[in-house]
Amino acid sequence: MAIKVSTSGSATDAAKRHLESLVEAKFASRLFAEDPTLWGPAAEDESSKRLGWTNAAKVSQPLVPEIIALRDSLRAKGIDRIVLCGMGGSSLAPEVMTRTAGVELDVLDSTNPAQVRRAVEQDIERTAIVVSSKSGSTVETDSQRRAFATAFEAAGIDPAERIVIVTDPGSPLETASREAGYTVFLADPNVGGRFSALTAFGLVPAGLAGLDIDAFLAEAGSVAAELAEDSTQNPGLLLGAAIAGTDPIKTFLGVVADGTSIVGFGDWAEQLIAESTGKEGKGLLPVVLDTDSPEIGLPIPDLQIARLVADAAETPAVGDEINVSGGLAEQMLLWEVAVSVAGQIIGINPFDQPDVESAKAAARELLDATPEPEAPVFQQDAIAVRGTASVVDGHTEVLEAIESLLAQLPENGYVAIQAYADRIGQPELAEIREFVAHRARRPVTFGWAPRFLHSTGQFHKGGPRVGVFLQITTRESVDLAIEDRPFTFGELIQAQAAGDANVLEGHGMPVLRLELTDPVAGAEQLIAALRNV
Numbered sequence: 001m002a003i004k005v006s007t008s009g010s011a012t013d014a015a016k017r018h019l020e021s022l023v024e025a026k027f028a029s030r031l032f033a034e035d036p037t038l039w040g041p042a043a044e045d046e047s048s049k050r051l052g053w054t055n056a057a058k059v060s061q062p063l064v065p066e067i068i069a070l071r072d073s074l075r076a077k078g079i080d081r082i083v084l085c086g087m088g089g090s091s092l093a094p095e096v097m098t099r100t101a102g103v104e105l106d107v108l109d110s111t112n113p114a115q116v117r118r119a120v121e122q123d124i125e126r127t128a129i130v131v132s133s134k135s136g137s138t139v140e141t142d143s144q145r146r147a148f149a150t151a152f153e154a155a156g157i158d159p160a161e162r163i164v165i166v167t168d169p170g171s172p173l174e175t176a177s178r179e180a181g182y183t184v185f186l187a188d189p190n191v192g193g194r195f196s197a198l199t200a201f202g203l204v205p206a207g208l209a210g211l212d213i214d215a216f217l218a219e220a221g222s223v224a225a226e227l228a229e230d231s232t233q234n235p236g237l238l239l240g241a242a243i244a245g246t247d248p249i250k251t252f253l254g255v256v257a258d259g260t261s262i263v264g265f266g267d268w269a270e271q272l273i274a275e276s277t278g279k280e281g282k283g284l285l286p287v288v289l290d291t292d293s294p295e296i297g298l299p300i301p302d303l304q305i306a307r308l309v310a311d312a313a314e315t316p317a318v319g320d321e322i323n324v325s326g327g328l329a330e331q332m333l334l335w336e337v338a339v340s341v342a343g344q345i346i347g348i349n350p351f352d353q354p355d356v357e358s359a360k361a362a363a364r365e366l367l368d369a370t371p372e373p374e375a376p377v378f379q380q381d382a383i384a385v386r387g388t389a390s391v392v393d394g395h396t397e398v399l400e401a402i403e404s405l406l407a408q409l410p411e412n413g414y415v416a417i418q419a420y421a422d423r424i425g426q427p428e429l430a431e432i433r434e435f436v437a438h439r440a441r442r443p444v445t446f447g448w449a450p451r452f453l454h455s456t457g458q459f460h461k462g463g464p465r466v467g468v469f470l471q472i473t474t475r476e477s478v479d480l481a482i483e484d485r486p487f488t489f490g491e492l493i494q495a496q497a498a499g500d501a502n503v504l505e506g507h508g509m510p511v512l513r514l515e516l517t518d519p520v521a522g523a524e525q526l527i528a529a530l531r532n533v
């Protein structure tokens with residue numbers, strides 16, 4: 001395969017406006033030479049330790065035989081179910097890598113008690129887990145690891161034989177894991193989480209699950225030279241200029257799988273693009289769309305469409321759009337370059353995530369304070385309703401409250417649906433995105449929580465403050481304790497939802513909170529109500 005990018009209309013104009021100066025500034029060769037000065041002095045400290053991904057296809061080679069040897073030894077013991085515990089940059093890449101290749105990897109990136117319980121109760125005797133955390137201090141990942149350690153012990157299995165760690169050298173997780181006797185893979189500390197697909201974070205879980213990681217690295221390596229070239233033909237420069245260089249900027253980037261063989265690319269691209277660019281009141285927000293999603297047929301001037309097609313040379317872009325083709329490994333490197341270019345054009349540091357911490361702090365505060373649960377403003381059947389007073393006050397029906405939220409949508413705004421639910425057990429909840437988009441006539445994102453907090457959550461709080469938020473939580477009939485922690489999974493996810501809502505409201509953005517007091521009946525009720533709008 002090869003990477004191809006085709007642009008048309010305003011995307012072509014954007015490329016024309018920026019390509020020559022990017023080539024003159026030698027952006028591409030300097031990026032691959034890991035020059036930290038490309039995003040200005042304020043970003044230099046961070047970028048000086050974040051550019052290792054440009055050479056990861058080569059640098060990561062020695063990991064391959066180590067991972068394959070571990071996979072073979074696990075399989076020889078009958079251990080063939082791999083669960084990945086991790087969030088954001090530590091889980092999204094291996095998920096799309098394995099889904100695309102048709103390789104089975106169970107990704108546990110949730111604190112929903114029903115989802116966690118299912119993951120730890122299933123086939124424990126043939127399970128090994130990879131616990132991936134760059135910082136080694138992410139609360140979800142730490143809690144998931146504890147839940148599995150407890151489950152292994154309860155089944156009479158030595159956790160040290162089943163727990164594999166990926167973390168940065170010197171992290172608290174490294175120290176604790178060495179003491180516990182776990183297998184530890186140290187990652188390259190010069191690569192940020194969302195750029196880490198070609199490092200141990202992508203390779204260890206995907207390789208243990210059965211992906212041909214040697215071929216994957218070779219595929220990425222095959223496009224590195226082309227992406228490092230100071231040329232107006234460089235597809236990375238072209239894509240970056242096209243997504244970030246329109247005048248005025250198109251804030252929303254519709255990512256549409258339209259003939260590609262890649263499965264779930266949008267979920268990975270969301271974090272890469274939104275968390276890298278969404279800050280200082282600026283940024284780009286990916287909106288994962290189907291070919292027939294309402295947004296595509298609507299006149300939304302600040303929505304740009306990027307289609308992942310089978311071959312962008314055979315199907316060139318039309319009507320202001322961008323078409324992209326190439327294998328997954330190639331496209332991962334392509335989009336990483338494009339986002340680095342976009343960061344420079346937008347004028348932000350693409351390697352930090354300054355607003356993610358605020359939601360974590362708010363959740364911690366709630367867990368420490370354990371306040372009385374807030375009473376709902378009203379309850380309709382299986383849905384209890386809370387939220388910003390200007391949205392919920394005076395209403396008695398769920399649909400009215402949703403209409404009231406949408407009435408607050410600014411002309412240049414978007415709706416973010418945030419589902420703190422069991423995404424394996426209740427995938428149907430995602431259906432509501434299309435209904436809300438149909439009604440809102442503006443871009444609508446759908447994020448499973450808490451994983452979006454480590455992805456688009458940065459944009460929600462750090463990007464333009466034009467979002468309205470539909471938060472869905474579930475009251476599960478099961479809960480799960482977390483060993484040596486003063487809270488359960490159920491309490492943790494509730495605190496995460498309430499904490500993020502507080503921060504969003506604190507930024508002046510409206511939040512409607514729907515609690516499905518019976519998850520299944522509540523989901524049915526919500527879908528039925530929205531289907532008719």
Ligand SMILES: O=P(O)(O)OC[C@H]1O[C@H](O)[C@H](O)[C@@H](O)[C@@H]1O
Nearest residue numbers: 088089090133134135138193454
């Ligand atoms: O790999 P970890 O340190 O556990 O971090 C996992 C994720 O959480 C953070 O909140 C960041 O926003 C993400 O960029 C990161 O990928």
